[in-house]
Amino acid sequence: MARIKPQALLNQSKRKKGPARISATTIFLCNLVVVVVVLSIVATYKHWSRRSRNQPISGLSTFEDTANSFADSKKYDLPGYAILNTSKGYITVELYKDGSPMIVDKFLDLCQKEYFKGMPFHHVIKHYVIQAGHGQGLGAAEDWTTKGKLHSRLATSAKHEAFMIGTSKTRDNTEFELFITTAPIPDLNDKLLVFGRAIKGEDVVQEIEEVDTDEHYRPKSPVGIIGVTLKREI
Numbered sequence: 001m002a003r004i005k006p007q008a009l010l011n012q013s014k015r016k017k018g019p020a021r022i023s024a025t026t027i028f029l030c031n032l033v034v035v036v037v038v039l040s041i042v043a044t045y046k047h048w049s050r051r052s053r054n055q056p057i058s059g060l061s062t063f064e065d066t067a068n069s070f071a072d073s074k075k076y077d078l079p080g081y082a083i084l085n086t087s088k089g090y091i092t093v094e095l096y097k098d099g100s101p102m103i104v105d106k107f108l109d110l111c112q113k114e115y116f117k118g119m120p121f122h123h124v125i126k127h128y129v130i131q132a133g134h135g136q137g138l139g140a141a142e143d144w145t146t147k148g149k150l151h152s153r154l155a156t157s158a159k160h161e162a163f164m165i166g167t168s169k170t171r172d173n174t175e176f177e178l179f180i181t182t183a184p185i186p187d188l189n190d191k192l193l194v195f196g197r198a199i200k201g202e203d204v205v206q207e208i209e210e211v212d213t214d215e216h217y218r219p220k221s222p223v224g225i226i227g228v229t230l231k232r233e234i
Helices: 006-017 024-077 101-112 140-146 202-209
Strands: 081-086 089-095 121-125 129-132 164-168 178-181 192-200 225-231
Touching (some): 089 101, 089 202, 129 140, 178 192
Antiparallel strands (some): 081 089, 129 178, 164 178
């Protein structure tokens, strides 16, 4: 067996102990992976940071939309019609929930408390209005006429056509006077809060209008409201 010279053994040992060389391609790929990982971490952080900032606003918007929807549904769940049962027959009234919401709410509340049960028509003025209420003394309709606001048929008011339902602007909050116009009355614009109109029973209104009255427009024979029935639809 041939002997290896000492110098050759030394050179072979140095070659085995020397570090392995890493190619430039490997170094580039490693750096690329590191950059991709760092960019992914940064993008993820920005995404969750932005989402956490927007979350309360989104929740508030959802709450407001829900509240508005609830308010709208509550409004349209209210009765839209009232049927007045009078001693002369039935009068069906369409309520202006959108146009006069506060007056309609008060009217509905009084109906539920049976405020109008047994209420008399205490003033009847032909070609003008019929007035119902629990108040005593001079009625608002008579007061209007005695102050020179006589009824007129010369023009038509969009608000105060015949068979409109309203209450007086001049009365205090302790009473709720009910008026039904029997002719177009433009001069009541500043006196009457209209909250509905009669869509059925106009003949009943006219029959009440024809009752005999005294010099103060008070019916000689009792005529009034027996009760009120509320309905969402008819």
